[in-house]
Amino acid sequence: xxxxxxxxxxxxxxxxxxxxxxxxxxxxxxxxxxxxxxxxxxxxxxxxxxxxxxxxxxxxxxxxxx
Ligand SMILES: [Zn+2]
Numbered sequence: 001x002x003x004x005x006x007x008x009x010x011x012x013x014x015x016x017x018x019x020x021x022x023x024x025x026x027x028x029x030x031x032x033x034x035x036x037x038x039x040x041x042x043x044x045x046x047x048x049x050x051x052x053x054x055x056x057x058x059x060x061x062x063x064x065x066x
Contacts, residue, residue, distance in 0.1 A: 011028065
C-alpha cells in the first residue's frame, strides 16, 4: 500500500481543505455542520413553489351586443 497519495478536497460549504479518508465520515464536508448547511441549501433550492394557474376574468365581458 502506498500512503503518499493523500487525497484532499475542498469542503463545498466553507472551502476548507478536507483530507479524504475513510475516517472522515462527513467527506467531502469538513464537519457535520457544513454537511447540514449544504443539505439545507439543497432542500431550499429544490422546493419549488408552483404558482396557482391564473384564469382569465370572464364575467362582465358579454356587453358586445349590437
Ligand atoms: Zn466546511
